[in-house]
Amino acid sequence: MARYRGPKQKVARRFGEPIFGPSKALDRKPYGPGQHGNARRRRESEYSVQLKEKQKAKYTYGLLERQFRNLFEKAARKKGVTGENLLQFLEARLDNVVFRLGFARTRRQARQLVTHGHVMVNDRVSAIPSHGLRPGDIVEVRPKSKNLDVIRDAANVNRRSYPFLEVDRDGLKGKFLDYPAREDVPENIREQLIVELYSK
Numbered sequence: 001m002a003r004y005r006g007p008k009q010k011v012a013r014r015f016g017e018p019i020f021g022p023s024k025a026l027d028r029k030p031y032g033p034g035q036h037g038n039a040r041r042r043r044e045s046e047y048s049v050q051l052k053e054k055q056k057a058k059y060t061y062g063l064l065e066r067q068f069r070n071l072f073e074k075a076a077r078k079k080g081v082t083g084e085n086l087l088q089f090l091e092a093r094l095d096n097v098v099f100r101l102g103f104a105r106t107r108r109q110a111r112q113l114v115t116h117g118h119v120m121v122n123d124r125v126s127a128i129p130s131h132g133l134r135p136g137d138i139v140e141v142r143p144k145s146k147n148l149d150v151i152r153d154a155a156n157v158n159r160r161s162y163p164f165l166e167v168d169r170d171g172l173k174g175k176f177l178d179y180p181a182r183e184d185v186p187e188n189i190r191e192q193l194i195v196e197l198y199s200k
Contacts, residue, residue: 003062003111011059015052017188019060021106050197057189061090062107067130072198083191088179091164094121095129097139101167101174102158103151118145133176140173 004011008020010033044052058068075085090096095111098119104110111129113119119126120142121133133139141151155169164180167173 003064003108004059015056015059017056019056020108047197050193053190053193054197057090057187057191057194060107060187060189061093061096062111062129063090069198072194076198083195084182086194087182087185087187087189087191089132091180091185092133092176093129094119094126094131094133094139097133097165097174097176100162100165101139102155102160102169103141103172103174105154105158109150109154113141113145113151118142118148118151135176135178137176138173139176140171146172 012019013029013033016032054068058065063071071089072082072086075089076082078085091100095107095114098104098110098113099107103119104113114129114131115127117125117127118141120140121131122138125142141148145151151172155172159169161167162180163184164177166175166177
């Protein structure tokens with residue numbers, strides 16, 4: 001049940017990106033939070049830039065430090081480019097896939113739908129947001145939950161499609177086709193900086 005519960009817009013302003021979804025706060029105050037957020041900042045160190053990128057990825061996908069570290073170590077053990085492997089594992093999380101399929105407006109909302117038992121994986125209810133999907137897995141909203149306004153509203157608003165997912169918005173059902181290629185992940189994350197940070 002670990003998750004960040006603090007102020008969302010403060011974090012979004014720190015990174016200068018709407019990592020929790022569209023935000024008017026960034027338009028009104030396009031500078032960092034706090035008393036000195038609008039002041040000139042000194043040049044950031046290499047370590048600071050790398051740490052900032054890792055923190056941005058953590059907040060974007062809703063993980064805490066230990067979960068993120070474990071996922072990185074798993075990515076490092078897998079063959080291929082570690083940074084891309086890390087993004088693939090993050091994108092394959094059940095809460096993220098529910099969000100990408102358009103059944104929730106935000107990842108936080110997707111996480112709540114999963115933990116409350118509204119989502120099934122391969123015809124079985126899965127209440128674990130960190131559940132790692134494999135190519136071919138079927139994700140769908142539980143039959144009892146298909147008339148929930150929050151899910152229907154999200155499906156009507158979120159119409160974006162991704163090449164690694166197949167979606168039936170009317171039936172509230174989708175298929176995880178394969179791990180995404182780097183160019184298919186829309187998040188503005190420089191994963192190589194995260195690899196460099198953990199390699200120190």
